[in-house]
Amino acid sequence: GENVEQHPSTLSVQEGDSAVIKCTYSDSASNYFPWYKQELGKRPQLIIDIRSNVGEKKDQRIAVTLNKTAKHFSLHITETQPEDSAVYFCAASEGNQGGKLIFGQGTELSVKP
Amino acid sequence: EAGVTQFPSHSVIEKGQTVTLRCDPISGHDNLYWYRRVMGKEIKFLLHFVKESKQDESGMPNNRFLAERTGGTYSTLKVQPAELEDSGVYFCASSGQGNTIYFGEGSWLTVV
Numbered sequence: 293g294e295n296v297e298q299h300p301s302t303l304s305v306q307e308g309d310s311a312v313i314k315c316t317y318s319d320s321a322s323n324y325f326p327w328y329k330q331e332l333g334k335r336p337q338l339i340i341d342i343r344s345n346v347g348e349k350k351d352q353r354i355a356v357t358l359n360k361t362a363k364h365f366s367l368h369i370t371e372t373q374p375e376d377s378a379v380y381f382c383a384a385s386e387g388n389q390g391g392k393l394i395f396g397q398g399t400e401l402s403v404k405p
Numbered sequence: 406e407a408g409v410t411q412f413p414s415h416s417v418i419e420k421g422q423t424v425t426l427r428c429d430p431i432s433g434h435d436n437l438y439w440y441r442r443v444m445g446k447e448i449k450f451l452l453h454f455v456k457e458s459k460q461d462e463s464g465m466p467n468n469r470f471l472a473e474r475t476g477g478t479y480s481t482l483k484v485q486p487a488e489l490e491d492s493g494v495y496f497c498a499s500s501g502q503g504n505t506i507y508f509g510e511g512s513w514l515t516v517v
Contacts, residue, residue: 298447324504326504326505326506328508334510335409335496335508335509335510335511336448336496336508337508338505338506338507341504341505343504381447381448383448385504391436391438391453391460391461391500392438392450392453392461393438393450393506394450395440395447395448395449395450396447397446397447398445398446398447398448
């Protein structure tokens with residue numbers, strides 16, 4: 293089955309700097325890769341996703357890149373703000389039939405003012 | 406439109422007791438998932454319903470966990486008898502025709 297590895301586990305940046313979180317996956321059939329942001333005590337919120345037919349997707353300060361050959365994908369946050377502080381999870385679909393997601397271990401991002 | 410709702414939001418029970426968690430998916434979503442996050446670790450898949458049928462229950466830890474989705478609407482997850490290691494946050498999620506999966510706020514379970 294699918295296995296997703298996420299790094300780093302913790303990341304601390306100064307406000308205004310960029311943050312990058314990386315994930316690798318094992319199942320070459322995976323075709324959907326969402327990123328979730330979870331603030332303390334809140335639900336995981338989808339912030340951006342990418343499908344396997346696209347190499348990069350951007351939404352304002354957030355971008356995701358996907359390298360299918362290497363089986364890794366990354367989240368890039370530019371001009372970080374204190375409200376970006378949260379735990380970020382990457383995920384990959386198991387296979388290409390949609391449905392079940394396999395999550396990475398999470399990255400705790402801290403943005404210092 | 407209402408999101409995924411879960412009840413209770415928090416529950417503290419003693420080891421050996423029973424707890425039942427409820428999830429109401431987004432209206433019209435056929436797919437309903439249960440996930441669990443234990444002690445700050447990753448979010449782990451438990452099972453997946455398509456309407457009232459269990460599509461995949463490979464993540465269920467053991468037979469102390471029972472999930473149902475009567476009528477293909479809301480779902481319940483029962484833990485009986487609860488053990489200390491069952492403590493964690495139980496998330497329900499749902500999706501419609503596309504891949505996008507929407508999560509509920511979670512049910513925080515503490516077994517003492």
